[in-house]
Amino acid sequence: MDDKPESGEPPEAGRRKFLGLVGGGSIAIATTALLPQAAAVVVPDKPEIPGYDWNKHHWAFGIDATKCIGCLRCVEACKVENNVPTDANHFRTWVERYVTLEGEEKTRIDSQHDPVNIQAAGAEGKYRFANRYKDAKVEKAFFVPKLCNHCTHPACVQVCPVGATYKTEDGAVLIDHTMCIGCQYCVQACPYGARFFNEEIQATDKCTWCYHRITKGLNPACVEVCPVSARIFGDRNDKQSPISVFLRNNRVTVLRPESGNAPNVFYVGIDKEVS
Amino acid sequence: MDTLFHVAPFTGYVYPNETVIPWTVLIAIYPYLTGLVAGAFTMSSLYQVFGMQRFKPVAHFAMLTSLCCMLIVPLPLLLHLGQPMRALNPVITPHITSAFAIFGYAAGFYVILLLLENWFVFRPHIVAQAQQRTGPLGWFYRILTLGSYDLSDRAMRYDRKWIFALAIIGIPGAHGLHGYVGFVFGSLKSREWWSSDLMPPIFLFSAIISGVALLIVLYAISCRLRKIPIDLDCMKGMTYTLWGFMLFALLLEAVEFASLVYRGREGIEVILEYVSGPLIVPFWIIQIGVCSLVPVLWLTYMIWRGVGGNALIAGTVLSALLVLVGVLMMRWNVVIGGQEIAKTGKGLLTYHMPLFERESAVTAAVLLIAPFVLLAAAVRLFPPWDDTNGPH
């Protein structure tokens, strides 16, 4: 549905109405009378962002896990760029390490929040993978960067009781911190663990694809600092953008496709264990 | 920084953001209280709508209990919110695809319904008090009369019609409200432990048994306090009701658990590890064993053998107490349990309940006691006892 941003009606509107009836059930009918004139409002073109028209863009993110070296510069950059609490429990983006040892059936997974890795980094707020498997017989190992999938059908937006989180016309899922009541229902609803409750602002927080950067023609901070181009970002409306080239040249997959969320972060080179 | 949040210890792999458990003990208290509301209302409906005369001694008391619990229901949610000042937002800009947004309206609607029904039920008492009393309490009653002391036959006929209509609306209302609490959890596809179509009926039936059990206990206590004998017929009726609904509730829970294990979808290994490890005491021993099987078998025995008199009362009250603990444990195991199983399907977390904090054991205890403090006051203002049926 979102593939056609030029259509007049907001693409989510029809779906929202339908889900509204289903979700609200009979109570929805009772509340309709109290609902304001949502349908009657003339929808203005676009928000007042200087030099930017959200109708002309359709952002998407790619991850080439075969290139990731697990240096965690992206994690650090994200924390700095977005004032994310620096502890090991709040991340807008993170990197997972999958290691299968010879003779072991179960893949070992860790991320920068693992105590061993925090110790290797020296402190929370510094990010580094400990070289814990250097002497082991490793059959297979790889890194997988993770972030908010900015889903086409975001479960988090569906459950937000107040409309503090929403999907923009250009494809980002954003959070309005001034509306968030901090119930954390969206944190529960996200199957990817992308959301967290930011105690410093008492509101839910997550990746915005650095919306303040991409609307100024910059890359998200994590893409900016990735030294090996494992992270790819761009506009799908521009056929020459890195993401369009990436999607054209690779057979990609998404995380947990069965959830029906229809993620917009596309992966190359991940294994069956990754979800 | 350290006091801002609690980090949950984990085993296996959990997403970094999962290490802070979002929903605490208060969210386990919240469905418990709504359950008591729905259950107590069910008891009063059995008399008001279905005309079961044997429940007359507890009918009005049940309604008052339901109201008192309902008034406390929003508190755990309010205390949980990161921005309690914005608590009205779900009502001002309700996002109707959200189960939580509906809560504002559903709960509001239900509170109004309970207030109206209680008002009609207690109107003769209110009018009488308004005419007798002076001082602030007199004013309180006089405001409640809305300035009309009309207790004529015609007026009372109208009142009975309203009570009947409200009770009928209240049945889907109360049960819908609680079924929806099940939906809050059951509709989340992110957690295998919650994601189930059976969640609403499971919540509903456990709600009903908790409400019935609560009334059994409260009725017994109230009779003791008022120094009147317990109406055995009424008590026996409640025993049957508790027993019948318990069978349904247990069956539904068994089916839900069986299908969860049988489907064996992604992450089932961790769920089984959880069920056979950390859940042994809170789930298998307390919730299922001591608080479900023991009372249901005991009740079965008493019904089968036709136990009567004080033995029946003692057995039923003790069973009811166990059921009340069992349903609370069930809420805990659903709400906290669901979050202790990581979304990754590859790890387990451990929730530690703090003792003194905004979201802590003490708060939970206060919230659990609060409805009964309210109730103690309410029965003095609006005596719900039907004294025509027994000796004073």
Place this chain on the structure above:
Amino acid sequence: MPNHIVRLLLVMAICAAVAYVGKQLLTVDSFYRFGHYRGNSVAEIASDKPKYATSKSCETCHKEIYAEWSKSVHYNPEQGKVVKCEVCHGASGSRDKNPNAYNSSTGKDHPKNLKLENPSDTVKLCTACHEQMPGRPREQKQIVVVTHTGNQQCKDCHDFHSPRKFVGTSTSKPGNAAAGKAISEDCVECHGKLGVSEDIEFPSIAGQPQTYLADAIKAYTKDLRRGNRMRKRAQDLSVTDSENLAAYYASLTCKSAKDGEPNAAIRGRALAGKCAGCHGEKGISDKLMWPSLAGLSKSYLEEALKSYKAERRKNGMMNIVARNLSDADGADLAAYYANLACR
């Protein structure tokens, strides 16, 4: 209808009206503008100020370093491998934390108010990407830290901005060649009259970079190089004397030994690529702290490699290089460099 019911309905109607009006009044501006959210929040979020200002913004002031970097292995857009300035130096824009205005920027920026730090612990910094670790793709250049650097810092050998370029550090200052000549008679016995040695055991020193020569004399006093005669001699010399001597010999003209076996030299040539980074393409160093190898005697060069390998002679880089060379390879390399023309 009885009075009390009429009044009840009235109360309910009033409450509903108040609730409705309240809802309308409390609904924030622009809420339903684009959908079920506050429309203005989009522009508010977008108005946030970026902290990572991109490498382009560094170029304005740091042109030389930028040019150096953009020719280096750390800038390879074809392969998608670009280590941008802010990867190592951190974000150049800054923002104060202000819990009340989460999305507003009030902070300090480089260069106006904030100096960017230069990473001090380069071992920690560089190994974030280059430590050998299971999971890193094979194309990624990786080292085993212990055997590669020992306890040295990466910056001791590698140029930050162009890591395939090597750097050295020296405290030696340029000396006075005339003053050096005056005290040079003690050197003649081994290193020859004009710094060109007649004896293949001893190296020719004419035309070597002067910083290297001064450092070499000091190295004997610190036991980084061994040799009884040189140590005694070096201990007698002041720092200035050493620097003057170095300046003198650096000014002299060298003469190539050309004593390598031609076939060995051809083999050696194939191995010499890695040496060129420091010792020059044709064995003539263009850096003051590293020696030219061209035209030194084969046996001296071979012996030098062996003493590096045995760590009798100490130099972080050369010890590692020599360790990875077989004696035969060392001989070939020595032959190759011995046959090259010196400056």
